[in-house]
Amino acid sequence: MLSNFSSKKTDKEAPSAPSRSAAPRPSANGHSNPQRGGADRAPPSVIGPDLTIIGDLISNGEVQVDGEVQGDLHGTHIVVGEKARISGGVIGDEVVIRGHIMGSVRGNKIMLQSSSHVEGDVHHQSLAIEQGAYFEGKSRRTENPLEGVQRPVTSITSE
Secondary structure, three states: OOOOOOOOOOOOOOOOOOOOOOOOEEOOOOOEEOOOOOOOOOOOEEEOOOOEEEOOEEOOOEEEEOOEEEOOEEEEEEEEOOOOEEEOOEEEEEEEEOOEEEOOEEEEEEEEOOOOEEEOOEEEEEEEEOOOOEEEOOEEEOOOOOOOOOOOOOOOOOO
16 A cells, blocks of 8 residues: 555454545645545555656656656646646646646646645636735636647557
């Protein structure tokens, strides 16, 4: 089990079985992760704090970034950790930002938490900004912020 995500066990579960409760789970820094939950979600892909990615990232699920990404990031649910640094665009259905982004952010639901530092335009349907968050750019509310965004095609296919 990843250390950033805790699990709760019930009496009915085997001790080694991870919980799939619909309640938000706190991350290692104590923040609740509202987009987690639901039995159909796979565990998040994690870019650890010791990892630097140069190039674009594409995911069909949740991505937790704690390291550095120099390129665009496409995902369904994206969590940018406090120590994370992204130089490029971030595109996702739900985006929670706690770290540093230099580039545009597009998403239906976007949350800039108090530790976030965003330099770039934010295109959103719903935007929440906590006190203490740094935001330098334009906020653009649209009904479909992901409209017209071309998702990069990957050469790797799953069977």
